[in-house]
Amino acid sequence: MGLRIYLTSELSGNNAELYSRIQELETWKNNLTQQIQDMTTNWNELNVSRAQWSIDSYCLGNTESNVKNLNKLNQELETKKNNLTQQKLNMETNWNELNISQAQWSIDSYCLGNTDDKCQPCQFGWFLSQPSCYAINDPPSPGWKTWEEAREECKGKNSDLAVAQEITEEADYVNAPEGPADKKATRPEDTKKEAAGTVDTKASPPVTSELSEDNAKQTAEILNLTSRIQELETRENLTVSCDNLTQAYTVSESNVKDLNAEIKTLTTQKDGLTKQIQEMETNWNELNVSRAQWSINEYCKQGEGMFRNH
Missing domain, CATH: 3.10.100 (Mannose-Binding Protein A; Chain A)
Incomplete structure (x- = not known):
């Protein structure tokens, strides 16, 4: 009888210990399962963040590259504009010098060296x-x-x-x-x-080709400038489909707007220079016609072969 009680008590103690161990193992299993789930979630988030980082880096790099290219082209346009402005000033200087030289040429060719103090209707040798x-x-x-x-x-x-x-x-x-x-x-x-x-x-000074050569160079520069402006305008569309680059886009869009404003200003200045060149060419042609008529009116009487005193 005493042996049965001892065995029963011993088995009850072992069962309680096993039950406790089973509960601990169950708790550890649940903890490990939760940790695995957390690690899986973190792994997925890491993959997403890496993909987003790749997109952000690529898009930002392209945006910065495009902005640099726009800045470079803008500097080239500024240089072209300055060259055109300088050429316009040179053309105006040549225009003034040409007026003076042609006036002196008329005096030398038609008036100087005449013993009768008269200006001739034809230049020397004619x-x-x-x-x-x-x-x-x-x-x-x-x-x-x-x-x-x-x-x-x-x-x-x-x-x-x-x-x-x-x-x-x-x-x-x-x-x-x-x-x-x-x-x-x-x-x-x-x-x-x-x-x-x-x-x-006719009794009029010859037309020099100096202004025509300058006009040809000026026209070539304007055509080149127009081509560069068109090339720049084709690169204005810098919309990048990256939703998470708001700050970078804001800076880029601001730079693009500034560059577009400068492009419009340069285009307006180019159009103004082109119009001034056309007006100068028109004035040049009218001046040649008026000088020829002036020579006829100044040196010849209508219907007579007589010369006027100068």
Whole structure:
């Protein structure tokens, strides 16, 4: 009887200890399960944050690169604008110097060296046959030109190649004070290499090509500037689909707006320079016409072959 009680008591103690151990193990299992779930959640969040970091780094890098490119192009446009402004100033200076030099040329060519104190209607080396001035070119045979070549040479001197329409008119040319001229090359139907013939011009100063060359350079610069502005405008669309870069986008958009404003300003200045060049070319053409008319009115009486005193 005593043995049974002892065994029962011993088994009850072991069962209580096992039950306690089972509860501890169950608690540890639950804790480990929770830790595994937490670690899985953290792992997923880490993957998401890494992906977002990659997107942020890529988008921000592209935005900064685009802003740098825009700044570089803007600096180039500023340089072009400054060059255009300087060329405009140089053109105005050349314009003023040209007016002075042409006025002096008119005096030297038509007035100086005359013993009768009169200004002549034709420059030195030319003779008057109303209503035009003529010069005769009679080179040796190696210097003969075709009709087209002779006319191009005359056009380069602000003149035109004279054509004798009648026999009497040709005789007048040949009997001019400066001597005879070979008239074969003055006829359009002549295709052989002949002398250049008589050159016809009005009593007005020749047009220099200096301003035309400057205008050509100016036009080339404007076309180049227009091309660069168009290239810059095609790069204005810098919208990047990255929602988490609000601060970076704000800075970039502000820079882009500033650059767009500068582009509009440069475009307006370019248009203004283009308009000024066109006005100067128009004034230049009108000035040539008015100078030619002034020379005729100043040195010749209407309908008479007389000269006015200067």
